[in-house]
Amino acid sequence: MTIKKFQGRTESEASEKAKKELGENCVIMNVKEIKPKGFLSAFKSSTFEVTAAVEEKEKSFDPSTAFKNMPKAKSVNVVANEKIEIPSFNTSPVKDRVITPAEPKADSAISMFSRTKEKEEKELEQKISNLQSRIDDEIIKKEIEAEDKAEEQKSSENRQPTKLKRKNENFEFIKTLYEVLIENEVDEKYVNQIMDEMEKVNWGGNNVDTILSAVYQKMILKFGQPKGIDISKKPSIVFFIGPTGVGKTTTIAKIASKYKIEKGKKVAFLAADTYRIAAAEQLRTYANILDSPMKIVYSPEELNGAIDEVKGYDLVLVDTAGLSHKNETQRADVKNLIDSVDEKYNKAVYLVISATTKYKDLLEITDTYKEISDYNLVFTKLDETSCYGNLLNIKLHTGAALSYVTTGQNVPDDIEVFDTQKIVKQLLGGR
Numbered sequence: 001m002t003i004k005k006f007q008g009r010t011e012s013e014a015s016e017k018a019k020k021e022l023g024e025n026c027v028i029m030n031v032k033e034i035k036p037k038g039f040l041s042a043f044k045s046s047t048f049e050v051t052a053a054v055e056e057k058e059k060s061f062d063p064s065t066a067f068k069n070m071p072k073a074k075s076v077n078v079v080a081n082e083k084i085e086i087p088s089f090n091t092s093p094v095k096d097r098v099i100t101p102a103e104p105k106a107d108s109a110i111s112m113f114s115r116t117k118e119k120e121e122k123e124l125e126q127k128i129s130n131l132q133s134r135i136d137d138e139i140i141k142k143e144i145e146a147e148d149k150a151e152e153q154k155s156s157e158n159r160q161p162t163k164l165k166r167k168n169e170n171f172e173f174i175k176t177l178y179e180v181l182i183e184n185e186v187d188e189k190y191v192n193q194i195m196d197e198m199e200k201v202n203w204g205g206n207n208v209d210t211i212l213s214a215v216y217q218k219m220i221l222k223f224g225q226p227k228g229i230d231i232s233k234k235p236s237i238v239f240f241i242g243p244t245g246v247g248k249t250t251t252i253a254k255i256a257s258k259y260k261i262e263k264g265k266k267v268a269f270l271a272a273d274t275y276r277i278a279a280a281e282q283l284r285t286y287a288n289i290l291d292s293p294m295k296i297v298y299s300p301e302e303l304n305g306a307i308d309e310v311k312g313y314d315l316v317l318v319d320t321a322g323l324s325h326k327n328e329t330q331r332a333d334v335k336n337l338i339d340s341v342d343e344k345y346n347k348a349v350y351l352v353i354s355a356t357t358k359y360k361d362l363l364e365i366t367d368t369y370k371e372i373s374d375y376n377l378v379f380t381k382l383d384e385t386s387c388y389g390n391l392l393n394i395k396l397h398t399g400a401a402l403s404y405v406t407t408g409q410n411v412p413d414d415i416e417v418f419d420t421q422k423i424v425k426q427l428l429g430g431r
């Protein structure tokens with residue numbers, strides 16, 4: 001009996017091969033599907049191995065075919081547990097013999113050859129298997145790495161929307177701050193300045209509270225340190241200048257009351273407003289109430305003499321005529337008056353302006369008064385407006401220090417030292 005294996009892409013192809021070689025009468029003994037192994041196996045399809053057998057018939061000897069059909073040693077296909085077909089070397093007309101490894105006696109050299117081959121095959125198989133498992137390990141490692149990488153990327157993509165979300169929230173918040181400041185009539189150029197500085201605070205990465213406190217601090221810094229009246233060196237001569245009707249005389253009365261009644265200081269009044277009799281009378285009324293001296297100064301030349309009369313006082317408050325900043329003569333008079341103060345005296349000038357005055361006018365007014373003297377700023381009538389933007393605008397425009405704000409007609413209550421934090425909170429929409 002001859003038993004041989006035939007391979008084909010399909011079962012029938014393998015069977016066809018068997019029939020072609022062994023004849024139509026061959027018997028298909030076994031069909032084995034050989035699944036591809038290893039790397040890229042997923043992309044390969046199975047092959048089929050058919051084991052076919054045929055009964056030998058007596059053949060007449062044909063030397064030519066005997067040698068022709070003899071396989072070369074190298075091409076002997078040896079599988080350990082399979083029968084081996086050995087072609088005959090004899091020239092005598094004997095049939096090919098079939099032996100199995102279970103018949104070692106039949107041909108011991110061949111049997112040894114078979115065992116050696118078997119060993120080599122096993123070693124080779126082992127090597128292939130080792131190699132395969134190393135390749136598999138490598139593939140698995142690569143796959144795990146790729147999965148890790150994908151996971152990492154996914155989680156960073158997941159984090160991205162949070163960052164983006166926060167950035168959007170912060171952007172909305174900054175936008176709201178911007179709108180609130182504009183609503184409070186802070187000059188757009190200063191609002192933009194603040195927002196520009198905010199970008200350096202990394203508003204994309206911080207939360208809303210951090211941003212708010214950064215804006216708050218920036219605005220506090222912009223307002224600077226308030227500067228009240230300094231009476232450390234007496235007498236302190238303090239001029240109140242400003243447009244008509246803004247509240248100069250009333251503010252003087254409020255300050256005088258604070259120093260005299262609350263702080264127990266000696267306060268005197270000088271009236272330099274000689275344009276109107278009523279103006280001097282108004283100041284005298286307050287002086288009488290406070291039981292403080294009050295003198296009228298009719299010219300700059302009289303000023304130092306008048307101061308000299310009250311030189312023992314802590315504070316000498318000088319009321320001036322309200323003037324139109326467009327009136328050059330009046331401006332010159334005020335300037336002469338202020339400049340005439342003897343250098344030995346401690347002198348300060350406070351420009352009184354109303355928070356209700358239009359921004360554009362305030363710019364002109366404050367510019368004009370700069371020509372007269374350096375000054376500190378008093379804002380009056382905060383009770384008559386809800387927009388405090390001009391306080392910041394004028395502070396930044398003039399660079400002058402803020403000092404007091406007044407909030408009503410009541411003397412002496414409606415006055416406060418400028419409270420920067422309170423004003424900034426109000427500018428940021430707080431109440």
Ligand SMILES: Nc1nc2c(ncn2[C@@H]2O[C@H](COP(=O)(O)OP(=O)(O)OP(=O)(O)O)[C@@H](O)[C@H]2O)c(=O)[nH]1
Pocket residue numbers: 243244245246247248249250251279321322323380381382383384406407408409414
């Ligand atoms: N609502 C409000 N009214 C104020 C405030 N301060 C002053 N006034 C009022 O403003 C008006 C003018 O005040 P004055 O103190 O006479 O103003 P002035 O700057 O001295 O005026 P002239 O001397 O005429 O230039 C008065 O009716 C005051 O009661 C304030 O803070 N709020």
Ligand SMILES: [Mg+2]
Pocket residue numbers: 248249250279319322
């Ligand atoms: Mg007045």
